[in-house]
Amino acid sequence: MIEVRSSYVVTMAAAEGDLVDVWRQGKEGVWPQAGWNGRIQQMLHGHAQQSLFVWSSEWDSLSDWEAAIARARTLPPHVEWSQAIDSRCLYGPKVEVFTILEPSEPLDATPGRLEVRSAYTIRTERRELARALMCRAGALAGWSGQNQEVLIGGNAESNFVWSSTWAGLSDWEQAMAAGDDELEGWFTDWVALVDRGGTREIFRNQ
Known part of the structure; x- marks a missing residue:
């Protein structure tokens, strides 16, 4: 199993605005259609506190994650939602991949x-x-x-x-x-x- 963490830097105004609501709308309405899973997190302590949001997801392999991303790009609801997220982010995501060592349990x-x-x-x-x-x-x-x-x-x-x-x-x-x-x-x-x-x-x- 792997965890993929995609980090997005946003302005403080966006962090304190409706960004969380937009993320949640995608998680509840778009992710199930795309076969996505995971969590949305906001950094409380670290190099970009309050201005960094992370989509964390777990997959059997990197190819499964890549297939899920490609599938989502063909879905009109995802395209619309992704544009709403992009308009509130300063840059594209920084992506890190971790191998999950056993024994483990879902976070x-x-x-x-x-x-x-x-x-x-x-x-x-x-x-x-x-x-x-x-x-x-x-x-x-x-x-x-x-x-x-x-x-x-x-x-x-x-x-x-x-x-x-x-x-x-x-x-x-x-x-x-x-x-x-x-x-x-x-x-x-x-x-x-x-x-x-x-x-x-x-x-x-x-």
Whole structure:
């Protein structure tokens, strides 16, 4: 499975205007016709807070995503809706693709729920060890979320992301502070493997 994240930069005026309503109209009316799935998110914390929106979707393969995009372009309702979105965005989307590492579960798309994405950079020769450790973490933590490896994007195959979803930021903070010997042992191994921590970004489902 892969996750495709398409990021759109918008003006603050658009972010505070009717953009979310237009996104939701597409999600409810156009996406089912196109066979699309996923979530619409607004960045709360990161390099473009409040001005960045993301369409996140999961697919069996990159070819399935490409076929869904091509199919949508033939649908008049999608063409009309896409023009409405384009008129509110500054630039075309930045597309990143992530391999979802097992065990995993679908990311919670409930409106208002937060997703915290923490990135780490690993040397290329250590990526097999990183994959194994990430898979072990997924079995240990029992948190709602996924471990992912960058397939297409910056530092492909050297960047790993721990993604988790929460009702609120305080829930995430409490989980980070909770003591668990087995998980802390895993984190010690992870720190020894990682070259550096990357960005931590927080998104809200719309």
